[in-house]
Amino acid sequence: MIDKDKIRQAVTLLLEGIGEDTAREGLKDTPDRIARMYEEIFAGLKQSPKEALSKTFKTADCGMVLEKDIVFYSTCEHHLLPFYGKAGIAYIPDGKVVGLSKLARTVEVYARRPQLQERLTAQIADALVEYLKPKGVMVMLEAEHMCMTMRGVKKPGAQTVTVVTRGDFAGSQHLQEEFWRLMGR
Numbered sequence: 001m002i003d004k005d006k007i008r009q010a011v012t013l014l015l016e017g018i019g020e021d022t023a024r025e026g027l028k029d030t031p032d033r034i035a036r037m038y039e040e041i042f043a044g045l046k047q048s049p050k051e052a053l054s055k056t057f058k059t060a061d062c063g064m065v066l067e068k069d070i071v072f073y074s075t076c077e078h079h080l081l082p083f084y085g086k087a088g089i090a091y092i093p094d095g096k097v098v099g100l101s102k103l104a105r106t107v108e109v110y111a112r113r114p115q116l117q118e119r120l121t122a123q124i125a126d127a128l129v130e131y132l133k134p135k136g137v138m139v140m141l142e143a144e145h146m147c148m149t150m151r152g153v154k155k156p157g158a159q160t161v162t163v164v165t166r167g168d169f170a171g172s173q174h175l176q177e178e179f180w181r182l183m184g185r
């Protein structure tokens with residue numbers, strides 16, 4: 001379980017640290033609000049995609065399955081600021097498929113943790129490999145990082161793209177090109 005007391009104390013200290021008056025009207029419930037919010041946006045720490053990805057359906061041999069524009073919200077572990085964008089997931093089934101909503105669920109489980117976009121991309125791909133055992137997987141994440149756009153170099157709208165390939169996709173230019181074509185690139 002998430003320790004809400006610790007979070008409340010930490011947020012109070014943080015506000016004191018930046019020189020705020022924690023007793024003023026607008027801030028007095030902020031530590032508690034953040035504790036409750038963290039319970040939701042970090043819920044993935046206690047979750048696994050196993051349940052979602054274990055419900056598979058047998059299928060005749062078919063080509064690539066691709067789900068795109070899966071919107072996600074995550075939190076950068078270096079700055080605890082949001083990064084958010086869209087995921088595209090493709091896999092080549094080896095006799096079994098999962099419901100499409102389960103792909104989005106898998107993204108959510110890993111996104112709701114302190115994260116790095118690179119690791120998030122790999123975790124999604126590896127979960128599919130582990131539970132679905134497909135012939136190949138390719139995952140692309142495109143996201144805007146608030147730690148880049150609201151501070152430092154300030155490049156609003158800059159998108160970070162990460163791509164991971166596993167299995168048949170890894171060595172196949174042809175499959176990767178098919179992925180990008182289906183993604184509309």
Ligand code: ZN
Pocket residue numbers: 076077078079080081145147148
């Ligand atoms: Zn960051």
